[in-house]
Amino acid sequence: MTDLRFTGTDRYVATEDLMTAVNAAVTLGRPILIKGEPGTGKTQLAEEIARGLERPLLQWHVKSTTKAQQGLYEYDAVARLRDSQLGDERVHDIANYIVKGPMWEAFEQEIQPVLLIDEIDKADIEFPNDLLRELDRMEFYVYETHQTVVAKHRPIIVITSNNEKELPDAFLRRCFFHYIRFPDADTMRDIVDVHYPNLKKELLNEALHAFYDLREVPGLKKKPSTSELLDWLKLLLAEDVPPEALSGDDRRKTLPPLHGALLKNEQDVHLFERLIFLNQRDGR
Amino acid sequence: MLIQFFFMLREGGIKVSITEFLTLLEVLEKRIAGYSVEEFYYLARACLVKNEALFDRFDRVFSAHFKGIQELFGDDAAEIPEEWLRRNFERLMSDEDKALIESLGGWEKLMETLRKRLEEQEGRHEGGSKWIGTGGTSPFGAYGYNPEGIRIGQEGSRHRRAVKVWDKREFRNLDDSVELGTRNLKVALRRLRRFAREGAADELDLPDTIESTARNAGLLDIKMVPERHNAxxxxxxxxxxxxxxxxxxxxxxxxxxxxxxxxxxxxxxxxxxxxxxxxxxxxxxxxxxxxxxxxxxxxxxxxxxxxxxxxxxxxxxxxxxxxxxxxxxxxxxxxxxxxxxxxxxxxxxxxxxxxxxxxxxxxxxxxxxxxxxxxxxxxxxxxxxxxxxxx
Missing domain, CATH: 3.40.50 (Rossmann fold)
Structure with missing residues (x-):
């Protein structure tokens, strides 16, 4: 098991610090908590670990109404009530109404799976606390059927957070932590290469320039992120926009083509238009 | 040596717990990391620091503690490969510039100045002048070769050797007394959430419905509650x-x-x-x-x-x-x-x-x-x- 090493995949560029953190978590069988700007590939990381290490991937997407219990199992009381009213035979065995959650599924896998707990900060404040023992011991007790479920192999648990709520210390202590920084221009070039290997060099250079310029504009409500850059490049390719359209002096004087992929907020577009107007005036 | 590091971190305001410290030791024992300082730095950070706002503090403590020890690893990262520098600048210069260099005492002398400057910057770092050419500190800015400033440390990955990663202190901005923006403010305001149910009862209360139905000998007894919202x-x-x-x-x-x-x-x-x-x-x-x-x-x-x-x-x-x-x-x-x-x-x-x-x-x-x-x-x-x- 120790020779398992995640080194990124053919469609995911992992920086050295990210690889170190992931490998530590994989080896010790402890959860890894991933934070970072939206659109830097937090969720995708779990998919790529699963792909890179050839493990099954189980996903648990957390919402504001999600309870920790739902990750373990749920007791479908309504179904049982209906069955009892209809006189179904199944009603006598409560085990028929226990619905397994993603954690239970992960514990039952024959080979070590990857379990993604996505956007844990969306849930109630108590949510992480309710999972402490399960993440630590990788086992839990089912009250309805009096059985203890123990993980066959400690799953590789990847937890993502957007920092909307602070996570309790007791929870953090049990995790490895990694913060995905916004990639610098070189890493970004690698990332784009992985996604669009046939992209023309000039187009990429101009696009990256325009993109980083745009991120530098002060006062943007939502800075465009990696995933938005990739979407935008896809559009540029589809529309066959020539590199010249992005380049040179008029970069600060016109909106970049297909800017809708980068600016997702009408205030930001207005702000940018105002800046362009000022630049044009100064340029004259 | 690591025990001392542990206490330095705690003094430095990073509340590392004993279990986290033991985890780090366990990882080290399993030899996930090789023997490089850089990998050790990444590992230690992943194990001990759980908040990106504290990364900068961690970098400072790490740098203070390992300044002497790092020599034990025999790291030669402070050296700058001259060939690499030369390549970089030759690309940037026009013939006119080259003529100017000659008038300034030639290429060798200029390289010497630049190397000194780079070493100096590594030593200081609190000024954050990792951008050669900012604020007129670089000979290249001054002589006008490169008015926009070129980020030397990032140009080639082989140059990103151990010491610099933490000495760069790239997470400086994330210390939580400065960052602004609506999203951060919203997150802070969210602390004031008090969920309460008031108003019209228009949501099915499932647990209560089931319990009431059971009490009612199996005859359906529907219970409703008002929607939950921030009150x-x-x-x-x-x-x-x-x-x-x-x-x-x-x-x-x-x-x-x-x-x-x-x-x-x-x-x-x-x-x-x-x-x-x-x-x-x-x-x-x-x-x-x-x-x-x-x-x-x-x-x-x-x-x-x-x-x-x-x-x-x-x-x-x-x-x-x-x-x-x-x-x-x-x-x-x-x-x-x-x-x-x-x-x-x-x-x-x-x-x-x-x-x-x-x-x-x-x-x-x-x-x-x-x-x-x-x-x-x-x-x-x-x-x-x-x-x-x-x-």
Whole structure:
């Protein structure tokens, strides 16, 4: 098991610090908590670990109404009530109404799976606390059927957070932590290469320039992120926009083509238009 | 050596627990990392620091502790491959520039200066001048070869050797007393969430329905509850104009964040200090005022009061009738402030002025006293503290 090493995949560029953190978590069988700007590939990381290490991937997407219990199992009381009213035979065995959650599924896998707990900060404040023992011991007790479920192999648990709520210390202590920084221009070039290997060099250079310029504009409500850059490049390719359209002096004087992929907020577009107007005036 | 590092981290304000420290040792024992300092740095960070806001502190402690020890690893990272430098600059230079170099004592001498400069920067670093060419510190900026500044450390990955990763202190911006932006503010404001169920019962209460049905011998007995939502009510008073012009941006961000976050949000503007009248529209501030008395009567005491202002004014504006700069006030600002605070016991003042200036401004001290010290800086951390005081 120790020779398992995640080194990124053919469609995911992992920086050295990210690889170190992931490998530590994989080896010790402890959860890894991933934070970072939206659109830097937090969720995708779990998919790529699963792909890179050839493990099954189980996903648990957390919402504001999600309870920790739902990750373990749920007791479908309504179904049982209906069955009892209809006189179904199944009603006598409560085990028929226990619905397994993603954690239970992960514990039952024959080979070590990857379990993604996505956007844990969306849930109630108590949510992480309710999972402490399960993440630590990788086992839990089912009250309805009096059985203890123990993980066959400690799953590789990847937890993502957007920092909307602070996570309790007791929870953090049990995790490895990694913060995905916004990639610098070189890493970004690698990332784009992985996604669009046939992209023309000039187009990429101009696009990256325009993109980083745009991120530098002060006062943007939502800075465009990696995933938005990739979407935008896809559009540029589809529309066959020539590199010249992005380049040179008029970069600060016109909106970049297909800017809708980068600016997702009408205030930001207005702000940018105002800046362009000022630049044009100064340029004259 | 690591025990000492552990205590240094704790002294440095990173509350590392014993279990986390043991985890680090366990990882080291399993030999996930090779023997490089860099990998050890990444591992230690992943194990011991759980908040990106603390990364910078960690970098500083790490750098302080491993400065001497790093020599044991025999790392030669401080050396800069000359060939690499040469390649880089040759690409940047025109023939004219090359001629200029000759006049300055030739290429070798220039390289020597540059190397010294780079070494110097590694030693210092607190100035954050990793950008060669910024602020006129680089010979290249000065001689005009490279007015835009080239980021030397990033140009080739083989150059990113161990020491620099933490000495770069790239997470400096994330320390939580500076960062702004609506999203951060919203997150901070979220501390004030109080979920409550009130209003019309229009949601099926499943557990209660099941229990009642069971009690009812299996006959369906449906129970409904009202929807759950944020029940916090907020009254926002914003200082507008005058000295607040410097802080327009942060106030706008706070305002838009608050608007998105609270369902029950009422806001009013005032100037410098609260007097008998406030207004909702700055364009019609003189014609369309709401008497403060009406506000006090209209909004119940369970509203939380947030005042935003720099509280920078003449002390007369707070303590004397007629002290206001814009109109004749019958009663002193302090009197109106006391009335406000009497009606709304849960109140805070957010001040966009930097904390270190508070002490030197008499009116800020007076206002903080009126607020019973519930004045907080308008930063994310200040906002969090304020929300805690309100909650």
């Amino acid at each position: 916090v009510k907020v009254l926002l008073f914003l200082d507008a104009g005058g000295s607040m012009d410097d802080h327009v941006r942060v106030c706008e961000e706070l305002f838009s964040a608050a608007r998105g976050e609270f369902k029950h949000l009422e806001y009013f503007y005032f100037h410098n200090c609260v007097y008998e009248g406030v207004w909702k529209d700055n364009q019609r501030r003189h014609s369309d005022r709401t008497p403060l008395m009406d506000v006090l009567h209209k909004y119940s005491a369970d509203y939380k009061l947030i005042l935003v202002g720099d509280a920078t004014m003449s002390p007369y504006e707070i303590h004397y009738p007629g002290g206001s700069v814009e109109h004749w006030n019958e009663e002193a600002g302090a009197t109106w402030m006391k009335r406000l605070l009497l009606t709304y016991p849960k109140a805070i003042w957010l001040n966009p002025e930097p904390v270190n200036r508070w002490e030197y401004t008499a009116s800020i001290k007076m206002m903080a006293e009126l607020m019973e010290e519930r004045m907080y800086p308008l930063t994310v951390r200040g906002l969090e503290e304020g929300m805690r005081a309100l909650g």
